[in-house]
Amino acid sequence: MAQAAAEMNDDDKALVISQLANGILRLTLNNPPANALSIALMQTLRDELAAAEENREVRVVVIAAAGKLFSAGHDLKEMTGHREDADRGRAFFEKTMRMCSDIMLQITNLPKPVIAEVDGLATAAGCQLVATCDLAICTDTSTFCTPGVNIGLFCSTPMVAISRAAHRKQAMEMLLTGEPVDASAAKEYGLVNRVVPKEYLRTVSDKYASAIASKSPLTLKIGKGAFYQQMDRPLAEAYDYTAWVMTENMLARDAEEGINAFLEKRDPEWTGR
Template identity: 55%
Template sequence: MPSASAVAPTATLQEPVVRVDADGIATLTLARPASRNSLSDATMASFSGHLADIAGDATVRAVVLTAEGPVFSAGHDLKEIQAHRGDADRGRAYFEDVLKRCAALMTDIVRLPQPVIAAVEGMATAAGCQLVASCDLAVAGGSARFCTPGVNIGLFCHTPMVALSRAVLPKHALEMLLLGEWVEADDAYRMGLVNRVVPEGESLAAATALARHIAARSQVPVKLGKAAFYQQAEMTLDEAYVFASDVMTANMLARDADEGISAVLAKRPPLWEDR
């Protein structure tokens, strides 16, 4: 099986999102560059199916999300959206459904037990930017650009706003949403939308390196920690400390916490069993 750090699968494969596993890392590739890797109905269905499979796959310890071609993702498929303008309800039922499915996809990323790392080359716009903001970590190639351009076409990026406002400071989020201007990779790093900026073309290798780093750890604290991070963020300060203390107590009682502390005291490498 090819290494997850190899060149991503080509778009000749029929599935809109292609999965390749290696060394405990599942690499998901948006593989429809001809459609600018838009989040079409088929792409979202494929993506959601892979996430459901990965969630229950104990062999997967981290996930890398990448894309074929010069555009990471242009967001929703505008042709599919416009095709429903002629519906009897002017598209209302379809619009509600597609936004509901997109929200579920973004939520699935956040709730996936394994960390998800985006490797972004080229443009990530609208729901494509939302996708990056929904991932736990993100690495951008030097020429990557980000935008929530809805305001430019009479359509505020309301749903991308949800993920964006949780990833960056409010004024940065509103700047992107209200101006609809391009944000270069270095500014995306400054805003906190991405964790690292690497030379153009190297985001997949860099993201995979981060995934390998995470995959080498016990999965008990990784999975507990990711879930707890998002849960405590919605709580008051007092609630968050009570909740975090309960989770950390459970973590301390895990076999791997005992092993990790014992390894530190004995000055030896730990032997993880993921329990």
């Protein structure tokens, strides 16, 4: 794994705390109180995700956060500080938005499932991060919003992920009003999968992660990739594509092993081939 967090003697100084156990990689945003997505934090998160892709021991990634907020989005103080640049901050703003967008694409393209474990406020790019993850589990006191419209900065990049996760009318409601939605509304909208009491958050996310980590890593890679590839295709083309995917999947050794294990009533032994 990337060593940015692991080499720190004091986890309080690490912007992302990395912990790997039983195939589950926990990446904890550690930039309280707001867990703002500063350039430094995003760079660290990007490095950790890149390392996770290469590490065969990682089966599933959980993105959590330290403190009372999941993430308040971009670091507005950091961004405002660059308004004194000769270009009024254009280059820095472009760098910030591009890096954030790259991370969202990185999560979507990662051949391993990513779960958001949310406790507290997820706003703007923080809400975008939740919407981008493959699954999301939150506490019943968590809230979600895209408040950029309130400060003259429409949440256009968060809109990409949120409009693909939530129903269109609800996504527009969030974007146009900037008002927060509670956990139960977030589940109704499609932003999260489960809402649980705070004391059960880690237990439930671990349960999901463990269940996923027990599957064939090759099958997870094939399935996650196919899910996003087929979504925006016309119906007939989507069926053509997924029929080809299933045929290739059927020829994989893990599919042969899994089917034989099912028929023989035993646990499969995955090889990732």
